[in-house]
Amino acid sequence: MDDAEKQKLADKSLGEIIKDGFRLFIENYAKLILPLAFFHVLSVIIGVFALSDLAWQAAILRAKADSIISGYTGDPNQISQEEYDILTQSFLITILLNLIDYLIGAIFTVIAMCSVSSFIYKRYLGKPTEFKEEFKNAFNSKMIVVIVILGIGIPLGWTLFWIPGILIFVFFIFSIYTYNMEEVENPSKEARLISKGSFIKIIAVFLVTVIIIGAINFIYTLIMVSLWPVSSATLISWYNPSTRNYGMLILYELVYNVIQIMFAPLFICILTPLFASSKAQKDLGYPLKEKYASNQIRAKTSRQVEKNSAGRMFCPFCGHKILKPKKFCPSCGKSIEFK
Numbered sequence: 001m002d003d004a005e006k007q008k009l010a011d012k013s014l015g016e017i018i019k020d021g022f023r024l025f026i027e028n029y030a031k032l033i034l035p036l037a038f039f040h041v042l043s044v045i046i047g048v049f050a051l052s053d054l055a056w057q058a059a060i061l062r063a064k065a066d067s068i069i070s071g072y073t074g075d076p077n078q079i080s081q082e083e084y085d086i087l088t089q090s091f092l093i094t095i096l097l098n099l100i101d102y103l104i105g106a107i108f109t110v111i112a113m114c115s116v117s118s119f120i121y122k123r124y125l126g127k128p129t130e131f132k133e134e135f136k137n138a139f140n141s142k143m144i145v146v147i148v149i150l151g152i153g154i155p156l157g158w159t160l161f162w163i164p165g166i167l168i169f170v171f172f173i174f175s176i177y178t179y180n181m182e183e184v185e186n187p188s189k190e191a192r193l194i195s196k197g198s199f200i201k202i203i204a205v206f207l208v209t210v211i212i213i214g215a216i217n218f219i220y221t222l223i224m225v226s227l228w229p230v231s232s233a234t235l236i237s238w239y240n241p242s243t244r245n246y247g248m249l250i251l252y253e254l255v256y257n258v259i260q261i262m263f264a265p266l267f268i269c270i271l272t273p274l275f276a277s278s279k280a281q282k283d284l285g286y287p288l289k290e291k292y293a294s295n296q297i298r299a300k301t302s303r304q305v306e307k308n309s310a311g312r313m314f315c316p317f318c319g320h321k322i323l324k325p326k327k328f329c330p331s332c333g334k335s336i337e338f339k
Helices: 003-010 014-070 081-125 131-138 142-160 163-172 187-195 199-227 232-239 246-255 258-262 266-284 286-309
Strands: none
Touching (some): 003 266, 014 081, 014 232, 014 246, 014 258, 081 131, 081 142, 081 266, 142 163, 142 187, 199 258, 199 266, 232 246, 246 258
């Protein structure tokens, strides 16, 4: 890719990036949906089998905790040590259940995005590429580092501290692309360098995806609740070891995850143009060039003031005539003292 093409990518606005992302989503949906849906379904199945016992224990403790809370009148001495222990256990086991569920989902999401990242990136750049070949090459030892950083780091950071999870996401989300680039020696460092200056855009791309999928999923859930109402008692009975029904649990999770599965390619399709644009900016040295250009403008303006001060002086910003040297222009108020 020559500098002219990089310049074109680097100059893309957020609106253009999102527009390109939707175009990628439409044009490549048929190829992307199969692997992304497969990993999503796999995460649901593994989650059901791995968390059913923990979910059952959480349901029992939650019922006891709700009973204690409903009878609480405001007197701290009313709650016994045993009841306090139940409330604490219910809270902790709920957090643990959500964390493990988040970890399973995040790990498989990262694997899914890594499996198609190289293909969709090359497609966006117009390079010749074969889906099967790129999919096969995506699975290598470097992927483990990406899984640890994004698949484990983000859930832990988000669940326990929030802000670290957001920072990990913003700094290292581009590692799903860089880890599979042969010319990159340190994928994590490269991802962080490329993301520099694109923090707001990364968050914006994420929010756009979440809002679109969330809005559609909200409508879909309202429809499904009326078509297939599942009471909490029925759901708990499916977790009960004596009446456990893995088939219904998996079906329930899949039915209520249909929208997430259908729109699984959306995020990486919008993220890819942003990565291409940010990488082009990094390759062109945008931060350095902007700093250099700013210094050049400042030096030029300073010389203009010095030249005019030999006779009469004019403000370099508004052109106002200044009879005596001053620090600020009496017309526009801007500083005309350059050091």
